Amino acid sequence: MNLNVNFCGINFPNPTVLASGYLGVTGASLINCVNHGCGGVTGKTLFLEERSGHPNPTVLTFQGGIINAIGLCGEGVKNAGHEFEKYKEANPDNPLIGSVGGGNMEALVECAQIMDSYPVDLIELNFSCPNVHDEMGRPFACDPKMTFDATTAVRKVTKKPISVKLSPNVSNIGLIAKQAEAAGADAITAVNTMGPGMLIDIHMRRPVLANKVGGVGGYAITPIALRCVYDIYKAVQIPIIGTGGVITGENAIAMLMAGASLLGIGSAIAYYDMTAFEMITDKIRAFMKEEGFNDVSELVGLAHQ
Ligand SMILES: Cc1cc2nc3c(=O)[nH]c(=O)nc-3n(C[C@H](O)[C@H](O)[C@H](O)COP(=O)(O)O)c2cc1C
Numbered sequence: 001m002n003l004n005v006n007f008c009g010i011n012f013p014n015p016t017v018l019a020s021g022y023l024g025v026t027g028a029s030l031i032n033c034v035n036h037g038c039g040g041v042t043g044k045t046l047f048l049e050e051r052s053g054h055p056n057p058t059v060l061t062f063q064g065g066i067i068n069a070i071g072l073c074g075e076g077v078k079n080a081g082h083e084f085e086k087y088k089e090a091n092p093d094n095p096l097i098g099s100v101g102g103g104n105m106e107a108l109v110e111c112a113q114i115m116d117s118y119p120v121d122l123i124e125l126n127f128s129c130p131n132v133h134d135e136m137g138r139p140f141a142c143d144p145k146m147t148f149d150a151t152t153a154v155r156k157v158t159k160k161p162i163s164v165k166l167s168p169n170v171s172n173i174g175l176i177a178k179q180a181e182a183a184g185a186d187a188i189t190a191v192n193t194m195g196p197g198m199l200i201d202i203h204m205r206r207p208v209l210a211n212k213v214g215g216v217g218g219y220a221i222t223p224i225a226l227r228c229v230y231d232i233y234k235a236v237q238i239p240i241i242g243t244g245g246v247i248t249g250e251n252a253i254a255m256l257m258a259g260a261s262l263l264g265i266g267s268a269i270a271y272y273d274m275t276a277f278e279m280i281t282d283k284i285r286a287f288m289k290e291e292g293f294n295d296v297s298e299l300v301g302l303a304h305q
Pocket residue numbers: 019020021022044045059066067068070072099126165191192193216217218219221243244245246264265266267268
């Protein structure tokens with residue numbers, strides 16, 4: 001039985017990939033994910049300069065999922081190379097995805113150019129964070145033309161495969177994905193968190209997050225993420241990293257059937273700790289055995305019959 005995935009010419013030993021922002025800050029934490037069975041890892045989104053993010057509290061779980069307003073904190077792309085090198089020295093066989101963002105086109109392009117010089121296998125363009133509107137304005141992924149222009153600009157500065165990370169907060173995600181594809185993207189990552197949303201502490205009588213609002217992930221967005229990936233699969237030819245609400249083995253299989261080739265694993269780590277990767281891969285393997293599939297690629301897009 002084959003669980004290997006060839007994604008943009010890169011071999012992933014299984015379809016699970018650490019989603020950006022979860023644990024992926026240092027080389028050591030990325031290596032730890034691989035040691036727990038994930039097929040590949042995505043680093044936290046990096047910007048050109050160091051960012052401190054929003055004040056605490058920034059992440060909360062609730063019955064239906066997770067809300068976060070981390071605010072894209074990070075050391076800045078210029079300072080991150082050594083962590084990627086550390087990871088690659090330890091794990092040359094597990095692909096590494098470097099995530100970049102930018103408040104404007106020039107900063108994004110410079111950031112991608114620096115990321116290109118690091119030993120990453122694929123560059124993910126985070127066009128879709130919902131909790132930095134005040135600072136950065138509308139994410140590129142909420143506008144077809146901005147998605148096209150930003151992807152085109154990055155395409156000129158790197159030959160590495162690019163995946164554009166889209167937002168569920170749009171009325172036609174297929175159209176946005178098409179713009180990314182037309183501008184030269186090799187893949188789509190879908191989706192980022194939904195929202196922004198809010199939780200209120202009724203005793204304190206105020207929003208719980210210091211930022212008041214944050215992006216929502218986890219079970220709350222499973223049906224939304226599935227529908228987004230389904231729509232994108234219909235709209236484009238390039239492969240998809242299906243992310244959002246992939247918590248259980250069943251969710252993961254559904255995400256493959258919606259059209260994802262790889263599975264971004266985020267909130268599942270909050271529910272299952274580091275066992276999430278193996279639990280999901282084991283469930284996919286068992287399902288394939290029960291249902292007579294030989295290659296995981298046979299599941300991709302099956303819900304479109
Ligand atoms: C605490 C936290 C930090 C995140 N940071 C990033 C980030 O830096 N870049 C990014 O593209 N997405 C980020 N995300 C979004 C996740 O990568 C993922 O797209 C989203 O949470 C949906 O997946 P899930 O339902 O499995 O959590 C973050 C999510 C959380 C909860």
